[in-house]
Amino acid sequence: VVDEARAVRNIERMQHKAQRAGALLRPHFKTHNSHAVGRLFRDRGVRHITVSSVEMAEYFSRDGWDDITVAFPVNLRAVECLRELAARCSLGLLVDSVQLVERLVAQRVAGARLWIDVDTGYGRTGIPVADAGAIRDVGEAVAAAPGLELAGLLTHAGQTYDASGRREIAAIWSAALDGLTARAGELAAAGFGEVGVSVGDTPGCSLVDDLTGPSEIRPGAFVFNDLQQLRLGSCTADDLAFVVACPVVAAYPERSEVVVQGGAVHLSKDSVLDAGGDPFYGAVMDVADGWSLVDPNDARVVSLSQEHGVIRGRAQALQGIEAGDLVHIVPAHACLAANSLQPAPTTTRSDS
């Protein structure tokens, strides 16, 4: 269930930040993976999006989106789909080696904008930002590639998710941006024309006040937020816009537990840690009168099986809940929870 008013507020807040910074907002749609939620963005003027797979690009293309960056290293086994997508929309792709550019050319992928994937410390994909030579080599390969265009340099500084607070997240943001800007400046000076700089993860984009610097930002999770963002301070409890409505199938007052159909296949096994270092998988949103988060110390999802979720809590927090009721759960990680739901989230409501 999406609280439409909250999601819209989250979208508009990020739009204003991007506008103030003179950056294009290219939101990452992997968070919701939903036509309905995508339209909330489109209704507010967003035209450029990010996705994380070719399948997701096709899904949003079917709903009329025509400027899409696949922020995931090119899957060479899907070149046929990429050729089709490039023919009907402005398609951005990620490359991090000369060889990959050459293989795209050999496979006749044309009409795409190529972003050079740069690793600014997350250590997952991309060319290390210090390796100016390798970045320039890929830039030259793109410039020489018929039908392909260099869009710029792109990074995902996902290490913000392991940071301990606003100051550390801001430091990661600045370091990533500085590194990318330096490399982009070198390329521009070497005659590569306009070289974009694309950054963005929700913690950085939410917690850094002034986003001036990059040409575009690509946060995703901010539209819904979740317990991970709440823990990082990227949002308040009032910004939580997505819950999973789970049927209660058993109540055990003597154990202070309630069991719901809401398991690993619905919420995912991603977790946040409580003060004692124990993982939990979700918290309870009271939706009786507007949305109000129940303190996770009073009730939280303490274990998940494939279909079962076990909520443990103080007697008062679980009082009166019985089989047949619905409990609304805020997941630890909204992207994985929303992705697991079939069909994609479409129900929207506006309560707060």
Next chain:
Amino acid sequence: VVDEARAVRNIERMQHKAQRAGALLRPHFKTHNSHAVGRLFRDRGVRHITVSSVEMAEYFSRDGWDDITVAFPVNLRAVECLRELAARCSLGLLVDSVQLVERLVAQRVAGARLWIDVDTGYGRTGIPVADAGAIRDVGEAVAAAPGLELAGLLTHAGQTYDASGRREIAAIWSAALDGLTARAGELAAAGFGEVGVSVGDTPGCSLVDDLTGPSEIRPGAFVFNDLQQLRLGSCTADDLAFVVACPVVAAYPERSEVVVQGGAVHLSKDSVLDAGGDPFYGAVMDVADGWSLVDPNDARVVSLSQEHGVIRGRAQALQGIEAGDLVHIVPAHACLAANSLQPAPTTTRSDS
């Protein structure tokens, strides 16, 4: 990708064990959630199945299965679906309170067999096995319910998954079976007629030599097996029958890492622990010449994002792997991985 010959061997082995023990094999189909894999069972004479949700019951009903137990506490929000299912197949449901039985009657759910869900130490759902009075109360409520029939007592001793080896798993199996059998005997003596005893988790059913005792067993994971089963000793590497074929999108020989499109949404965040206590999410199956598991010490999935999987390994194990290749990953938990795949696994092959 399913290795059909291995899956069939796993099925036939469990069938023989059930036959020797005089127990009905009612396999849990949540593991594969696939019509194609279900037919491997049907082709070998299996007619009775277990599922873990109403949706899954409907899915298999559409492929002609007509004797289905939903081994999950009744979802009262799905009574309309339950009524329809009960009308067209032999439907087993789980109850653990008098109130729930009364609500099923009030909602006119008729024609179902009711299993009393008994907790034999897992602590998730069900009436504690020591509470003979509560079990009998539910039995009496079922006996008094028009159109509903008492099937017997059912347990899932999932604590076997936390056990340290064959001896401990066998002890859990015996204790659960003894408890259930005692309660069933009391009900039978009190005139409840034939009271079934349904048990079964893959570790117990795989590691206990003689399964004599229950009227039926409900293991699921044995058809595929996975790293969790391998770690428990419930299977050998040659019994691993399911892998996720993941496109390689980047190779970083200098980091001894390969990145695949095979992330949390494909493999799930379930993990097993290595000797040092660190979690990992998958191992590599070499499929070049029959299926051969690469030692997880030489290559394993060390981290997962939504779409990314990072495989780290010894240089030799990853040598020659490059973008565009496929890597076949054995998941930590096959049930969650298979469930996440859309469409359901249908490709079968027979290599070993």
